Amino acid sequence: MHQDLNNRANFQCQFMFVLPQQNRSKEMKRFEGKVAIVTASTQGIGFSIAERLGLEGASVIVSSRKQNNVNEALKKLKARGIEVLGVVCHVSNAEQRKNLIDKTIEKYGKIDVIVSNAAVSVAAASILETKESVLDKLWEINVKASILLLKDAAPHLQKGSSVVFISSIAAYQPQVPITMYGVTKTALLGLTKALAAEMAPDTRVNCVAPGVVPTHFAKFITKHDAARKAIEGKTLLNRLGTTEDMAAVTAFLASDDAAYITGEILIVAGGINSRL
Template identity: 45%
Template sequence: MLASSRSALASARQCRQMSHASNKLSGQVAVLTGSTDGIGLAIAKRMGQEGARVVVSSRRSHNVERAVQEMHDLGLKDVLGVQCNVGKPEDRHNLIDQAVCKWGGVDILVTNAAVNPATGWLLDCSESVWDKLFDINVKSTWALTKLVAPHMQKKKKGSIIYVSSVAGFGGIVPNAAMSGYIVSKTCLLSMSKMVAQQLASDNVRVNCLLPGLFKTRFGEVLHADNEISKFMLPTIPMRRFGEPDEIAGMAAFLASDDASYITGENFAVAGGMQTRL
């Protein structure tokens, strides 16, 4: 029974990966942070398959090179790789400047870069860890939005997608491993709504994705530990962890004209986990 279920999931995943031919993002330039692995890379690949010209980025150059090669291996040629530590202002400027220099602008921004530098309860968090959480998970998203917004406002069109976490809605029971991370990710829920209101008159849309528990390297603290996994799985009505490509379709939808009247919203992709404050 278990083998049959795994086979069905593998077959469904293969079908998802083979069915992206609508070109709904044709000609658009998509810039993604934290996009050389896991959810970020899955979104980058999907947007490339939908016709976008894609800029992938992360802190380490070898990860950028590997991600670009993976996309080339899929037949996606309009891909630019940029090394970018989103915590550094000069790197953020360079990321956007390179996209504009190569392709003339930025139509889509996906902010996926995030850190969880230390475990521990919230009041045990050091000031340096607290500063890093907010510098990378919150401030960099605000700063990158400020950089791309003028390009989108000039064209009177654009889509900005923040990647938060279903934990921000209370969908994951707060624990010592994630408490500071959860607080920082919750900030993105309100940021998307505030920025959406400011940019709506220029037809620039801002939405927020809230992934649940996905099988990624970043999420290993939850899915790779058998004891934690046994505790978390019953909180997911679908009784399994998500695969990165299962959130990529939602990101592509929000970036496309199919979502032209959607802004300021938070979307959970979490296998049915509860999403309430």
Template identity: 70%
Template sequence: MSKIGRRFEGKVAIVTASTQGIGFAIAQRLGLEGASIVISSRKQQNVDEAVEKLRAQGVQNVIGVVCHVSNAQQRKNLIEKTVEKYGKVDVVVSNAAANPSTESIINTKDSVLDKLWEINVKASILLLRVHSTINPTEISRLLAQDAAPHMPKGSAVVLVASIAGYHPPASMAMYGVTKTALLGLTKALASEMAPDIRVNCIAPGFVPTHFASFITGNVELRKELEAQTLLNRLGTTEDMGAAVAFLASDDASYITGETLVVAGGMPSRL
């Protein structure tokens, strides 16, 4: 890891799905830069192990909370435990994702479609649920109960999408579509939460993690993916952590509503 600064001294950051892979690397980077970290995952053992690992790496201000992002009570508990411990939330990184199917979109089961939407898109919205001042009839449904009410002016939200959001591959088409939705959600939330809270997004390329092992673990497919990059390599979890840290920091104080593609030059857009 390259030399890093201390841009998050006095800040509090929540990172969902952060006990391994990209989520863990994001939590690690923010923590090494001085943030108090709240990690979360679905299993207590994974949370406990990740907390100990971060502490061993020099991140002392860290707690872990079990949270399945599609569970309303667990989301609420995640925010409550954070505020109880640290008094506020400065950074929210919505990293949780699921990809339970390699079926074509047309052949994807209803239950799988629901799961993809719940975890990959809807959870990011509910985690940041705030009062609506645009449509008064929706206020009762959108009562402030999660992260946004505890985020002071200057806070930042970072969503984690994917290069697949620009070009959904056949083997993970519906997953890609949910990530496309996050690109639009970033724009919409940035407008809604401005000017006090910035909302941005990263779109990682293919990164060798447990989540992506069915792709990156295939030697031939990995070579094909590397050839599609301009840098002739796949990304690392540290690459993604660095990108999120930039967008969440004051170095990006004039950036909101944007998606940063972190994919080594893989084709995404003009």
């Protein structure tokens, strides 16, 4: 009898320790069997998002304007055991956008997640002095291309699918020298709200607004120690964000863990004040 109780106690203890590990394993495969497109995903935040989704089980489609960048990203992701397809795509090019969707459907037959990350930033001292061609470029890539990509992808989105736009903390307080970049990122906040209503209930649409992350894209800000320290000082956590920080939040919003969240903007900026 005493031995039986000991055996039972040992089994219960083992069960208690094993079960959480099983739960964690399941949690880390939230995208098993799902197909995810991430634009501008061969470097920086986009690459980390693609990597995170892939490590959690997704078949990931990465894209960039340059074939060399695509090839390098494919090499890195495949080395981590991720199922990945690489496609050259400049999001402002209608033919290349269509090809991105066509190649995805040709290989995987569906789309479950779209992360719209592609953007361009042009420095300018004044909005009113910004050339019309620059205004067109900012609007074309940062806003219009996101809409047109979804238009192409919409027929292939599965019920329960998820769209995540990558905006910016700059959306809340556009400032020189990237004021118009900030304004286009503000537009994404409104686009998130509008499309969440339009695409419900089958597709959720949310948005991540990153703080300053020291990537190649933000190099002109973060390469100067004084500027970097000034930004860090504005955060409550006393540090800049990382690409992994942004990937973790994006994966959450894209996953079923966020199944009751749509039309929302999640600011990931270390506590920097953010008000429209």
